[in-house]
Amino acid sequence: GAVVSQHPSRVICKSGTSVKIECRSLDFQATTMFWYRQFPKQSLMLMATSNEGSKATYEQGVEKDKFLINHASLTLSTLTVTSAHPEDSSFYICSARRNGTQYFGPGTRLTVL
Amino acid sequence: AQKVTQAQTEISVVEKEDVTLDCVYETRDTTYYLFWYKQPPSGELVFLIRRNSFDEQNEISGRYSWNFQKSTSSFNFTITASQVVDSAVYFCTLRGFGNEKLTFGTGTRLTIIP
Numbered sequence: 001g002a003v004v005s006q007h008p009s010r011v012i013c014k015s016g017t018s019v020k021i022e023c024r025s026l027d028f029q030a031t032t033m034f035w036y037r038q039f040p041k042q043s044l045m046l047m048a049t050s051n052e053g054s055k056a057t058y059e060q061g062v063e064k065d066k067f068l069i070n071h072a073s074l075t076l077s078t079l080t081v082t083s084a085h086p087e088d089s090s091f092y093i094c095s096a097r098r099n100g101t102q103y104f105g106p107g108t109r110l111t112v113l
Numbered sequence: 114a115q116k117v118t119q120a121q122t123e124i125s126v127v128e129k130e131d132v133t134l135d136c137v138y139e140t141r142d143t144t145y146y147l148f149w150y151k152q153p154p155s156g157e158l159v160f161l162i163r164r165n166s167f168d169e170q171n172e173i174s175g176r177y178s179w180n181f182q183k184s185t186s187s188f189n190f191t192i193t194a195s196q197v198v199d200s201a202v203y204f205c206t207l208r209g210f211g212n213e214k215l216t217f218g219t220g221t222r223l224t225i226i227p
Contacts, residue, residue: 032213034213041222042219043218043219043220044158044217049213049214093156100163101148101160101163102160102208102215103160104158104159104160105157106156106157107157109156
């Protein structure tokens, strides 16, 4: 069964609005979660590492003020895309590590009009 | 630095044929972990297998088998008697010991033709 859930699966929003994506680990605690972005026909690109109770670690080139990450509990991390623009349209995927293996959520397809 | 190379960008085979997906990796870590994930059209990455660097046993799971060759830094994946449901993008990934991040290959898009 699913190990990591993600919500929503799809979201369409207007340019300038903010969108929040939730990532939950199911039946296990995850002190660390990961957020990826995937463009069509490309591999996954790590955006940031989310750490429970502390600030996220962002990869080079990722704007931390645009992609806000909050890891408030051991089972929930959220990614908020602030002031979204059409170029933020993408497939966002989260993952959590359990016993050394990363398990991925089903992804969120964001479309910014 | 770590690197994973999946030289095959796209592969198409007729149903019931066997197919092997290649994966070559580079790492300076003496202990590391290799993974294969399947990404079907729905988008969710499905974990298939994890292999520790100190365990060179090959593994078989139903129609799937993996060949880990440390001497050639390869971790190839074979699907026997392919089925249409095997159509997906397959990613080979690497994680060094003590490193939380995964290094992804570019993926191989496998299409099984009915």
